[in-house]
Amino acid sequence: MFDKILIANRGEIALRVIRACREMGIQTVAVHSVADADAMHVRMADESVCIGPNPSSDSYLNPAAVIAACEITGAQAVHPGYGFLSENANFVQMLEDHDITFIGPRAEHIRIMGDKITAKDTMKALGVPCVPGSEGGVDDVEEAKRVAAEIGYPVIIKATAGGGGRGMKVAQNEKGLEVAFRTARSEAKAAFGNPDVYIEKYLQKPRHIEIQVFGDGKGRAVHLGERDCSLQRRHQKVLEEAPGPAISPEERARIGAICADAVAKIQYAGAGTIEFLYEDGEFYFIEMNTRLQVEHPVTEAIFGVDLVRQQILVASGQEMEFQQEDLSIRGHAIEVRINAEKLPGFTPCPGRINQYHAPGGLGVRMDSALYDGYSIPPYYDSLIGKLIVHGRDRDEALARLNRALGELIIDGVDTTIPLFRALLQEPDIQQGNYSIHWLERWLEQHAN
Structure with a gap:
């Protein structure tokens, strides 16, 4: 069992992990931004390390800062909570390279499930029922029209790297498909740096x-x-x-x-x-x-x-x-x-x-x-x-x-x-x- 775990998160989920560790007799390390110096998770942990300024991109989303905090405190494992680095496969690989345990799945599984198309193909092969839709990414409007005609309207266009509803548009008919397709690709590019989208049947009242x-x-x-x-x-x-x-x-x-x-x-x-x-x-x-x-x-x-x-x-x-x-x-x-x-x-x-x-x-x-x-x-x-x-x-x-x-x-x-x-x-x-x-x-x- 670990002697010390670093919690790479903040707020209520950081407290949640600290409480579980305390019941198990495990020491905890809280990381925090400058803005969170007085946060409750910092007060509750056994140790704390400031890992950067206020923006999350410079603190909670900075893998190097988190790993440095592990090395400073001797933490053997990292619990990511949810959000931030919790589904970042590169971060998991970096931890492994530094002999630090990630409390979660292997990097390969995060990568597979992080791409919607690969995840769907994987689950379909494992016998999990999937929404009817394109077999992979859809690159142009004409291909989108062919897929939509096959599965029937309405359809939903989704970003392959999407989340939180971004890069997601519904088309009720062929007339609205072109605008929805281009808008979804544009949003996906802006939000995730990846314009790839796929198409699924849009369920009415799921x-x-x-x-x-x-x-x-x-x-x-x-x-x-x-x-x-x-x-x-x-x-x-x-x-x-x-x-x-x-x-x-x-x-x-x-x-x-x-x-x-x-x-x-x-x-x-x-x-x-x-x-x-x-x-x-x-x-x-x-x-x-x-x-x-x-x-x-x-x-x-x-x-x-x-x-x-x-x-x-x-x-x-x-x-x-x-x-x-x-x-x-x-x-x-x-x-x-x-x-x-x-x-x-x-x-x-x-x-x-x-x-x-x-x-x-x-x-x-x-x-x-x-x-x-x-x-x-x-x-x-x-x-x-x-x-x-x-x-x-x-x-x-x-x-x-x-x-x-x-x-x-x-x-x-x-x-x-x-x-x-x-x-x-x-x-x-x-x-x-x-x-x-x-x-x-x-x-x-x-x-x-």
Whole structure:
């Protein structure tokens, strides 16, 4: 087992990893930018190292600075959290070259899943169901028209190196295809430095379902059910719950087994999430995230496992502490992402926290790095906390979420708390009746 782990991240996820390490008796090193000198993850860690100025490109996204911090402190391993360097294959290779363990999958798996076309081809070969679409990248408008005619409109054009909804455009018919194609390529080039795109059938009212998988890197893998992440704004998740309200036990077992078998065959190591669009009883693969997800706590709640602990165990060469038959779902869990944003436009709202009070009680978990007097810097993501609730069933989880939101106090900045309180009054949310388009339409209706 490692004696010391460096956490190459900030905010609530850095605290999450520090807590797991502390329970395992492992020393921790926090890295931080100048802006984060007084951040909670810096205060909580055993050691801290400043790795650069405020912009993330000069600090949290600087592999050389992170490796230098490892060498200064003697950290034997790096936990990347999510975002930043968590899916950077070159960084993983650099760590390996310096005899530092990356707590996550091998570089080759990050590379495979980091390219949407290669990921789709790989998953299809492993028996994972995929959305009908082009066999690879589409280079020109005429080829795009041929593919669209074969699979039928509407279609969606996606950047091969995409994420977060960038480089993604929908065409309802051939007339709109040319503009959508050129726009997607232009956005992809600007956002990722890679203009390559591919085309898929655009599903009308799908849900976004993701399967949590975990592998030991030696050919054994399990799945930990699904999460429904359909409530999204501009392709960014807002609320996640597990198990999915629309997924039957039979469907869960079927798609879970397919996913676990796929990652076992490639000898995947650690936590990963295979994401699908789900419509009319069918699952269609869209991507795999080779890291811990923001919404991992809802899975932890219903299975009673610590996914970060398991990541550390596997990375150190030890065995997972469970097999598939040991995993059973208990109750229902929901997570809402608390962002420092001003509604209704969701404008980032950094500033000083005058008062912070976290909710408590049975079945309530608050993952946040806030404290009284903390100043939220303007340089990073606006996520400032995750409120997770767990109940015996979905109705109890919803009741606990409503109660916990009422207890949560974040004074000094605007947040998305009012959004969730309003959503809980909607019959569709109460009944679990929503698709990936539901929230955007609701926001349009309530714009005024």
